[in-house]
Amino acid sequence: MASPLNFCEIAATVRAKRERRKEARPGELLAAALDLFVEKGFAATRAEEVAKRAGVSKGTLFLYFSSKEELFKAVVRENISGRFGEWATELENYQGSSAELLRYCMLTWWGRVGSTKASGISKLMMSEAGNFPELAAFFQQEVIQPGDDLIRRILQRGVDSGEFRPIDMQYGVYAITAAMIFLTMWKHSKGACGDARLDLVPEEYIAVQVQTILHGISATPQVPLSN
Template sequence: MSIPTPPPSAESGKRSRRKEARPGELLDAALDLFVEKGFAATRVEEVAARAGVSKGTLFLYFPSKLELFKAVVRHNIAGRFDEWKLEMQAFEGSSSELLHYCFFVWWERIGSTKASGITKLILSEAGNFPEVASFYRKEVIDAGQELIRQILRRGMDSGEFRKVDLDYAIYIVLAPMIFLMTWRHSIGMCVPDELELTPEEYIRLQVDNMLHGLCACQKPSSPPPTF
């Protein structure tokens, strides 16, 4: 995504180069604090301090905490949907393989990263911040659901998946993702090592379970592809 830039100034070359680096540093600092403290408890002064700039500098790029949050979500999650759509369209394997692939790509790029903590924030605070909830629904939830819908429709159109109600089937795919993100940023942070969940194995089992319910014809099970 494009990061906003302030009006040009007459600063020296060194000073200007430093200012150009600041939006990315502010987004990184904001992501850290939003995930650590939540939306309500994060103050813009803290974000600026962690990025090593003044609050005034932060407001040159992001006029409010809400706009800063939107930029964080777009930079880390929403801005990547076009890239994922292109990958999905270019995928040449079966729809079952595509479903496996998308789960593991999602885990690698979002689920296993700090950005997955945004989902826990939304689940915890959306009711208190309607503007945040509305933005996240439009730019992340709606876009993600449409991508899943296209994967399932691909399998149904080819005859690989049986016909199902897509409006509800998308939640079968979303549920394991939401569980992993909330687990990682809540109880999963404090469970003993012997009880630690292995995300990759959980994903393999969940996708295998989905496909047994989606496939039009039951065939002898084979090991799922490894990505």
């Protein structure tokens, strides 16, 4: 028969496990929600599905997140927008050239976001933004605008140092984001296409895109286009 001390130890262990489980639940719910949002889209994902995949009840989910919209926002912050502070610090501390920084930025984005399931959030927003204007505005404010600002700072760094010629910054940002959006769409659509010609190595694709972009914005004499 277990002694009172053993019962106390067992009870303490059970409480500790419950506390750890409770602390882990928000992360488990966010991981389950990310999986389902990317697999099914926002509209088709139901709260009870997220709860079931996370191994909790629907009521438990709503203890942490007041609605499916708030759950989606938390997923975006956990996987993308919550990391902009870290990325901005890296930009400030980068010691290399602006060309090297641009290459680093694009490769790092692919490694940390683009190659992960989180990049499917961008594809989701492109397809469903029109039906959920509040979420579209949230995504614009928390992801698109900070991302554009970060790229604009890299381009301006190059212009200020004389590496890049002055350009229209907004369209310069679009030139870079367009390349990355294509890579995101390729990742999340290639399986459905089934076309071997769509196979590509992301790092090689980025290297070519960087070279193409730099060729257009490097500080070299411009040759007028012939008519």
